[in-house]
Amino acid sequence: MRVMISMLAATLAIQPTTAFAQDDDWEFQQDAARKLSVAAVRYDDGKAIIARCQDGDLKLVVVGLPEMAGSVVYLEGRRPDGRRDVQAWNPQSGGGAAALSSGVPARDIRFLRGGGSWALNTLPDAPRTMRASLDLPAQSSNLDRVLTACQRGLQDDRDALPRARFAAAEATPLTGAKSQPPVRRGQVVGVADISCIIRDLRFTDCRADYERPEGAAADSLRQNSRRLEGEDRNALEGTVVYLSTVTERTVRVGP
Structure with missing residues (x-):
């Protein structure tokens, strides 16, 4: 029951x-x-x-x-x-x-x-x-x-597409790791969920499935045409990949 x-x-x-x-x-x-x-x-x-x-x-x-x-x-x-x-x-x-x-x-x-x-x-x-x-x-x-x-x-309509499963550990991050001064976490000013369809090992047809406020997905949508390295073309062709981003207003600390 x-x-x-x-x-x-x-x-x-x-x-x-x-x-x-x-x-x-x-x-x-x-x-x-x-x-x-x-x-x-x-x-x-x-x-x-x-x-x-x-x-x-x-x-x-x-x-x-x-x-x-x-x-x-x-x-x-x-x-x-x-x-x-x-x-x-x-x-x-x-x-x-x-x-x-x-x-x-x-x-x-x-x-x-x-x-x-x-x-x-x-x-x-x-x-x-x-x-x-x-x-x-x-x-x-x-x-x-x-x-x-x-x-x-x-x-x-993308619910009917198979989801992408990546072999390479670093295949899906939006940006690579960069050395930056330490920051203190700040107020969240934007969140976005996007989805892209993989064709010929590239992100295509990227779209915002949710964004707040309007325009928060703008940077993420630049994933269009991004190429994947070290992946199986046949396994990923026509699959959909989901990405989420959170934008914060941060404060740098230290000198």
């Missing part, structure tokens, strides 16, 4: 409070003062799925799966309607529970729309085998409310 998730789900301190909504939709709560919206579902065995938007910051977290090693874990997701996707997850911990955080939350939240099972399997080359199946609510309107609150689309 699914149970309601309190607002503390946003920080992984999940506490059941009452029975799950009878209309079999994702449980939804919001805090307008904090610009926070949460849709969640929890299961008797301790697993939980949490979609959260807070002031434009979108996250999708799965709690209760077996702990996975590494900075990125690739899992194949499958839905009863035939959809399949290889998803990238970042292992993390918080509130005493192991969790996986989506690397591309908008796409992965859309993958969860509609009822039925969500099967997750490690890939054949994974160092550890993991299989899980979670039954999702039949309705998805509350999940859509989280996407809408974060100004993400309910549909995206």
Whole structure:
């Protein structure tokens, strides 16, 4: 039986409070003062799925799966309607529970729309085998409310494209490492999510999927025509790569 998730789900301190909504939709709560919206579902065995938007910051977290090693874990997701996707997850911990955080939350939240099972399997080359199946609510309107609150689309044609998986460790950073004077972290003044399609080992058709404020993605969109080195052309051709940037106003310290 699914149970309601309190607002503390946003920080992984999940506490059941009452029975799950009878209309079999994702449980939804919001805090307008904090610009926070949460849709969640929890299961008797301790697993939980949490979609959260807070002031434009979108996250999708799965709690209760077996702990996975590494900075990125690739899992194949499958839905009863035939959809399949290889998803990238970042292992993390918080509130005493192991969790996986989506690397591309908008796409992965859309993958969860509609009822039925969500099967997750490690890939054949994974160092550890993991299989899980979670039954999702039949309705998805509350999940859509989280996407809408974060100004993400309910549909995206690029969801049908396979995601890029890079062999080279330094393939995806927007900029190379540079020696700079020390700085103190400052106020965030811009965030952007962009996606590009890889053709002939180059980024093409780069577009802003989300930006705040308007124009925050301008520098990122210059990734068009960027060439990838040391990668498999056939494996990457026609795939989509997702990049995120945060711009801060910083203060230099020292002489």
